Amino acid sequence: GQQVMQIPQYQHVQEGEDFTTYCNSSTTLSNIQWYKQRPGGHPVFLIQLVKSGEVKKQKRLTFQFGEAKKNSSLHITATQTTDVGTYFCAGLGGSNYKLTFGKGTLLTVNP
Amino acid sequence: DGGITQSPKYLFRKEGQNVTLSCEQNLNHDAMYWYRQDPGQGLRLIYYSQIVNDFQKGDIAEGYSVSREKKESFPLTVTSAQKNPTAFYLCASSTSTGRGEQYFGPGTRLTVT
Numbered sequence: 001g002q003q004v005m006q007i008p009q010y011q012h013v014q015e016g017e018d019f020t021t022y023c024n025s026s027t028t029l030s031n032i033q034w035y036k037q038r039p040g041g042h043p044v045f046l047i048q049l050v051k052s053g054e055v056k057k058q059k060r061l062t063f064q065f066g067e068a069k070k071n072s073s074l075h076i077t078a079t080q081t082t083d084v085g086t087y088f089c090a091g092l093g094g095s096n097y098k099l100t101f102g103k104g105t106l107l108t109v110n111p
Numbered sequence: 112d113g114g115i116t117q118s119p120k121y122l123f124r125k126e127g128q129n130v131t132l133s134c135e136q137n138l139n140h141d142a143m144y145w146y147r148q149d150p151g152q153g154l155r156l157i158y159y160s161q162i163v164n165d166f167q168k169g170d171i172a173e174g175y176s177v178s179r180e181k182k183e184s185f186p187l188t189v190t191s192a193q194k195n196p197t198a199f200y201l202c203a204s205s206t207s208t209g210r211g212e213q214y215f216g217p218g219t220r221l222t223v224t
Contacts, residue, residue, distance in 0.1 A: 001170070006153075009151070030210075031210065033212065033213075035213075041217075042201060042215040042216065042217050042218050043154070043201070043203075043213075043215050044215070045212035045213065045214070048211075048212060088153060088154065090154075092210065097142075097159070097161065097210075098156055098159065098169065098170075099156075099213065100156075101146075101153045101154040101155075102153055103151065103152060103153035104153050
């Protein structure tokens with residue numbers, strides 16, 4: 001079945017440093033979504049990427065979808081303590097209706 | 112307020128008992144989902160429903176059952192056959208299966224001893 005691998009599992013940074021998490025799928029994806037889960041909370045949708053090579057920005061967050069639609073990344077510039085949480089990617093395969101989530105990257109930020 | 116509600120937030124049960132987790136949405140979404148979250152495991156899909164009176168097994172359906180008799184409700188029963196039921200359970204909904212953002216409820220943390 002479809003697998004979505006996400007690295008790193010954990011990342012600890014000093015406030016102001018950049019952060020990147022990477023997502024790789026075993027199959028070509030129709031779309032990829034990114035979610036953020038704050039400690040003790042529930043996942044909240046951040047963005048969806050659909051097109052090959054697509055790049056989207058939300059303030060300090062930059063999301064990319066690979067040319068082959070099998071990988072994606074989330075980059076945060078100049079992290080803040082409010083960025084703390086677990087970031088999940090979730091991919092939709094071509095022929096089914098199920099999102100497959102990566103295991104997430106837990107980001108902690110030292111003020 | 113529109114959204115998804117799950118109750119209760121914390122649930123404690125003895126081994127061997129069935130337990131039903133509630134999930135209600137007033138977003139008028141067709142698709143609903145149940146996920147299980149364990150530390151370091153991400154979210155794993157238990158069941159999903161694309162429309163009323165229809166549902167499909169996800170990746171880890173064994174030991175669970177669901178119903179979808181109303182558009183706004185998608186209860187999950189954790190049966191005594193589920194070997195390791197202690198986990199954080201999340202319900203979600205979306206306008207269409209897979210292709211739109213999923214809105215998550217606050218979750219129910221189930222502890223079985």
